[in-house]
Amino acid sequence: MKSNNHHYAAKTIIFIICVFLAILSLFPFVVMIVNSTRSTTQIQQHAVSLIPSSYFANNFKILVGKSFKPSVGFLNSMIISVCATTLATYFSTLTAYGLVVYDWKLKRAYFSFIMAIMMIPAQITMIGFYQMVYKIHMTNNLLMLILPAIASPSMVFFMRQYMVPALSLEIVQSARIDGAREFYIFNAIALPIMKPAIATQAIFSFVSSWNNLFTPLILLTDQKKYTLPIMISLLRGDIYKTEYGAVYLGLTLTALPLIVVYLALSKYIIAGVALGSVKG
Amino acid sequence: MKKKHKGYAKYGYLFTLPFTIAFLIFMAYPTLYTALIGFTDLKGIGKTDFHILANPLENFIKILTSPTFHTAFKNTVVLWVSNFIPQLILALLLAAWFTDRRFKVPGEGVFKVLFYMPNIITAATVAILFNALFGYPMGPVNDLMTRFGILDAPYNFLIKKNIARGVVIFIQTWMWYGYTMIILISGVLGISPEIFEAAEVDGANGWQTFWQITIPNIKTILLFTLVTSLIGGLNMFDIPKLFLMGGPDNATLTTGVFIYNQAFSGSYMYNRAAAASMIMFVIICAVSGVMFYALRDKDEEKIHKTIRQQEKEYRKKMKEAQKK
Numbered sequence: 346m347k348s349n350n351h352h353y354a355a356k357t358i359i360f361i362i363c364v365f366l367a368i369l370s371l372f373p374f375v376v377m378i379v380n381s382t383r384s385t386t387q388i389q390q391h392a393v394s395l396i397p398s399s400y401f402a403n404n405f406k407i408l409v410g411k412s413f414k415p416s417v418g419f420l421n422s423m424i425i426s427v428c429a430t431t432l433a434t435y436f437s438t439l440t441a442y443g444l445v446v447y448d449w450k451l452k453r454a455y456f457s458f459i460m461a462i463m464m465i466p467a468q469i470t471m472i473g474f475y476q477m478v479y480k481i482h483m484t485n486n487l488l489m490l491i492l493p494a495i496a497s498p499s500m501v502f503f504m505r506q507y508m509v510p511a512l513s514l515e516i517v518q519s520a521r522i523d524g525a526r527e528f529y530i531f532n533a534i535a536l537p538i539m540k541p542a543i544a545t546q547a548i549f550s551f552v553s554s555w556n557n558l559f560t561p562l563i564l565l566t567d568q569k570k571y572t573l574p575i576m577i578s579l580l581r582g583d584i585y586k587t588e589y590g591a592v593y594l595g596l597t598l599t600a601l602p603l604i605v606v607y608l609a610l611s612k613y614i615i616a617g618v619a620l621g622s623v624k625g
Numbered sequence: 626m627k628k629k630h631k632g633y634a635k636y637g638y639l640f641t642l643p644f645t646i647a648f649l650i651f652m653a654y655p656t657l658y659t660a661l662i663g664f665t666d667l668k669g670i671g672k673t674d675f676h677i678l679a680n681p682l683e684n685f686i687k688i689l690t691s692p693t694f695h696t697a698f699k700n701t702v703v704l705w706v707s708n709f710i711p712q713l714i715l716a717l718l719l720a721a722w723f724t725d726r727r728f729k730v731p732g733e734g735v736f737k738v739l740f741y742m743p744n745i746i747t748a749a750t751v752a753i754l755f756n757a758l759f760g761y762p763m764g765p766v767n768d769l770m771t772r773f774g775i776l777d778a779p780y781n782f783l784i785k786k787n788i789a790r791g792v793v794i795f796i797q798t799w800m801w802y803g804y805t806m807i808i809l810i811s812g813v814l815g816i817s818p819e820i821f822e823a824a825e826v827d828g829a830n831g832w833q834t835f836w837q838i839t840i841p842n843i844k845t846i847l848l849f850t851l852v853t854s855l856i857g858g859l860n861m862f863d864i865p866k867l868f869l870m871g872g873p874d875n876a877t878l879t880t881g882v883f884i885y886n887q888a889f890s891g892s893y894m895y896n897r898a899a900a901a902s903m904i905m906f907v908i909i910c911a912v913s914g915v916m917f918y919a920l921r922d923k924d925e926e927k928i929h930k931t932i933r934q935q936e937k938e939y940r941k942k943m944k945e946a947q948k949k
Binding site: 475 | 633634635636637638639640641643644645646647648650651652654655656657658659660661662667671673715719722727728730731732735736737738739740741742743745746747748749750751753754755756757758760763764765767768769772799803804807808810811852856859860862863866867870881884885888889895898899902903905906909913916
């Protein structure tokens with residue numbers, strides 16, 4: 346009985362800690378969303394309120410009246426993230442297929458090489474990358490933010506680990522006997538089998554591309570090409586210094602879609618994080 | 626049969642070709658180019674032509690002896706260490722609670738979703754949001770603290786170096802403990818349940834099970850978490866850059882922000898930035914090297930060795946047989 350009481354106390358403490366952490370996760374975003382509907386004067390009087398006000402439209406007018414163009418940022422970010430994710434998942438699966446299905450001399454070496462370059466962060470090579478892009482006058486070309494996704498070493502690694510048990514070489518062999526070409530076998534047979542892995546990786550590729558600040562910040566100087574994270578960085582500037590309501594609204598416009606999509610897909614996303622960590 | 630095998634080998638090269646080409650253009654070339662720029666006089670906005678310096682190591686020496694770089698490097702390490710430790714402790718605790726077989730935390734699924742949520746929000750948004758939350762005189766934190774009587778008057782938190790660092794550490798911990806928790810949970814779930822059952826039969830309590838069963842069995846995953854977090858930490862940029870622009874008085878200046886500022890502000894010293902990048906590159910390579918050494922699968926290596934040995938012997942025998 347005593348140990349039962351003890352048990353109950355421990356359980357209560359754990360639950361309270363979890364509730365506290367949950368509030369900590371939510372609080373900043375709640376303040377942000379509520380304040381996006383309040384006027385700057387209201388925010389200055391009391392910066393925390395749980396009751397929405399009616400200044401949303403007014404804040405929006407102030408926000409887009411200056412350099413923050415949410416639709417431009419949204420569109421550019423969407424183009425980059427969708428294209429980069431498509432390229433990354435397709436070519437990573439293709440590369441993994443080349444590593445799993447065929448026997449070639451450099452296969453083992455190539456896989457070791459992919460593991461070795463997995464850890465190289467893009468930031469480190471940015472000066473050379475910037476100079477290269479600048480020289481060919483492509484700094485404001487979104488392609489320079491999309492094409493590098495073709496070589497995504499950690500995704501190739503993940504795809505290979507997933508493919509080894511998932512794709513049986515007998516299926517490939519029997520398709521060959523039926524007269525199918527190699528490229529057709531990849532597209533028609535391997536890709537559908539890899540769908541779960543592709544979906545998981547697509548989510549993370551999309552999110553990291555969507556949230557990327559460093560590379561676009563360096564390459565893009567044309568306001569019409571700005572991505573959402575660069576638009577966000579404008580909120581830090583002097584022109585929005587005293588427009589609290591507008592700043593909160595700008596932040597809300599960038600965070601809310603992510604929160605909604607995340608909550609809708611949370612089951613898959615969390616399963617995906619767990620899957621990515623289990624190294625096969 | 627063997628001929629047919631060889632015919633397919635070319636597809637191995639063909640299918641990996643796009644990756645190879647993209648790697649050469651977007652990773653290998655920029656890396657080498659960055660290294661080269663580190664030895665040159667390339668600076669000034671819009672400049673692309675350069676000459677190797679009389680003393681090619683000048684940029685590296687200037688960076689390594691620069692007090693600002695020292696500050697940035699120290700900050701980077703301090704910020705990483707002091708966010709990784711609470712992050713790991715919290716993640717380990719939560720992982721232990723959420724995988725405990727003796728009781729289930731009510732609402733576990735909801736908690737997991739909420740704990741991970743800050744991780745997917747754009748870091749730029751988070752940085753500016755926290756800047757607003759700690760605003761002076763009437764940011765939300767000041768509002769709450771004066772309302773609950775913790776502070777008599779609003780306090781300008783973000784001009785204090787230690788508080789600024791503390792908030793960056795808090796943001797990093799807050800954004801990443803959920804991610805680490807999920808990874809550790811999947812690690813714990815991967816341990817065979819029989820081991821836990823055996824411990825239960827032996828009368829081990831929760832604490833003993835945690836230290837003697839759980840921790841040793843997720844060592845590899847812990848190491849993986851450590852290294853990926855370290856590499857991420859050495860590149861910390863978005864939060865320190867947008868939260869306080871590296872301030873106050875360089876208190877939150879990281880090497881990532883330092884490199885950016887060298888190259889893309891002031892006198893556009895691409896050469897110095899390149900040298901600093903290469904120094905960080907060497908450090909990251911060293912860290913990854915240590916990880917590969919520690920993470921290498923010893924059993925797998927043994928198996929490969931035996932297979933190679935057997936193949937050798939087999940070939941030898943075949944040769945001898947052919948001779949005969």
